Amino acid sequence: RATVETELARTRAAAVRDSGAFVGWNREHIQVQDLVFRHQTKAGLDIQGGHYITVTGCTFQHMYHGITSYGSHDTYTNCTFSDILATGAQLIDDHSTFSGNQMDNIGMVPGAGETSWGYIGVRMIGPDNAVSDNRLNNIGYIGITIDNNTTVEHNVVQNCLMTLNDVGGI
Numbered sequence: 001r002a003t004v005e006t007e008l009a010r011t012r013a014a015a016v017r018d019s020g021a022f023v024g025w026n027r028e029h030i031q032v033q034d035l036v037f038r039h040q041t042k043a044g045l046d047i048q049g050g051h052y053i054t055v056t057g058c059t060f061q062h063m064y065h066g067i068t069s070y071g072s073h074d075t076y077t078n079c080t081f082s083d084i085l086a087t088g089a090q091l092i093d094d095h096s097t098f099s100g101n102q103m104d105n106i107g108m109v110p111g112a113g114e115t116s117w118g119y120i121g122v123r124m125i126g127p128d129n130a131v132s133d134n135r136l137n138n139i140g141y142i143g144i145t146i147d148n149n150t151t152v153e154h155n156v157v158q159n160c161l162m163t164l165n166d167v168g169g170i
Helices: 002-010
Strands: 019-023 031-033 036-038 043-051 054-056 059-063 065-072 075-077 080-084 089-091 097-099 102-106 122-124 130-132 135-139 144-146 151-153 156-158
Touching: 019 036, 036 043, 043 059, 059 065, 065 080
Parallel strands: 019 043, 031 054, 036 059, 043 065, 054 075, 059 080, 065 089, 075 097, 080 102, 089 122, 097 130, 102 135, 122 144, 130 151, 135 156
Antiparallel strands: none
């Protein structure tokens, strides 16, 4: 592991696009699977009004947001998020599911994340969502934040409030 980190430190990378993948307004039934997103300045995956989007087995590393979404009936499963400066998954969705994901080192650099509410592992806003079976470790602020009739169950949230300290893990 130390060899990999040393090699990454020597490698220079630049982002030429804000997002690794973009899903536009009213796009439906799109599957994003087994992709690696790195070094995006906005988000690895940016969903702007898509419906029935399935994101499975993807890796989001060294970027601002992992996923930003304004959609419905979307599914995010078995993805890995690490070293995200802002919020790992910001999902302004309805009837969507975020499950089986691993998040590490989200919002851990003071001043590098959002200027307003942020540094969050999963932020899921909208009605009838589910957040389950995720593992979150080393989160700058809140591990999971939800509203509007969202089910949260079987998540492991460790080491939250590492950057800011006036709330809780969920």
